[in-house]
Amino acid sequence: MLNRGNYSPESLKTLTxxxxxxxxxxxxxxxxxxxxxDFEMIGLCSHHNDYRLAWSINDQVQLHLTKCDEDYIVTNRxxxxxxxxxxxxxEDEVNRLEYYLVKNKHKGQYLIQEKPTxxxxxxxxxxxxxxxxxxxxxxxxxxxxxxxxxxxxxEIPSAEALMFN
Numbered sequence: 092m093l094n095r096g097n098y099s100p101e102s103l104k105t106l107t108x109x110x111x112x113x114x115x116x117x118x119x120x121x122x123x124x125x126x127x128x129d130f131e132m133i134g135l136c137s138h139h140n141d142y143r144l145a146w147s148i149n150d151q152v153q154l155h156l157t158k159c160d161e162d163y164i165v166t167n168r169x170x171x172x173x174x175x176x177x178x179x180x181x182e183d184e185v186n187r188l189e190y191y192l193v194k195n196k197h198k199g200q201y202l203i204q205e206k207p208t209x210x211x212x213x214x215x216x217x218x219x220x221x222x223x224x225x226x227x228x229x230x231x232x233x234x235x236x237x238x239x240x241x242x243x244x245x246e247i248p249s250a251e252a253l254m255f256n
Contacts, residue, residue, distance in 0.1 A: 130214045131215040131241075132243075132247070133239060133241055135209065136208070136236070136238040147235040147236070151229065154183075154190060156179040156181045158179055163178040165202060176193050177194040179191070183221075188215060188218050190213060190216075191213070191214040193211065203250060227239050
């Protein structure tokens with residue numbers, strides 16, 4: 092309640108108009124982040140097991156993919172585990188690039204559900220020095236790979252949830 096004794100009529104109008112302004116609806120501001128995905132996606136089709144595919148890629152493309160101690164775990168928004176996927180990794184210290192080979196399907200669950208026909212995904216993280224098209228050409232020469240596809244992760248909704256490291 093205002094004590095009218097110390098205020099002039101004009102200042103009271105200003106105070107009451109200010110208090111009405113502050114008493115109105117509060118505006119809700121929503122902050123959104125357009126996070127740029129820092130990896131490239133290459134889809135691989137192969138009938139071979141993950142270890143045999145990794146060995147073939149290492150042999151033909153001269154990578155050094157090794158089985159990770161832990162599988163790639165997909166979680167839902169509540170943080171509950173949805174599925175696990177076999178994962179191989181290689182850190183190229185010369186090009187400062189990380190490669191991850193992840194199996195797409197495991198027990199009926201997909202890493203990238205928009206691409207159910209893809210067997211494996213090869214992710215190139217922080218790629219600044221390797222020509223992706225040249226890598227795709229090399230991957231096509233691997234006998235255990237039936238087909239190779241390049242995908243833009245920005246166009247695949249489930250790719251936004253992927254995190255490496």
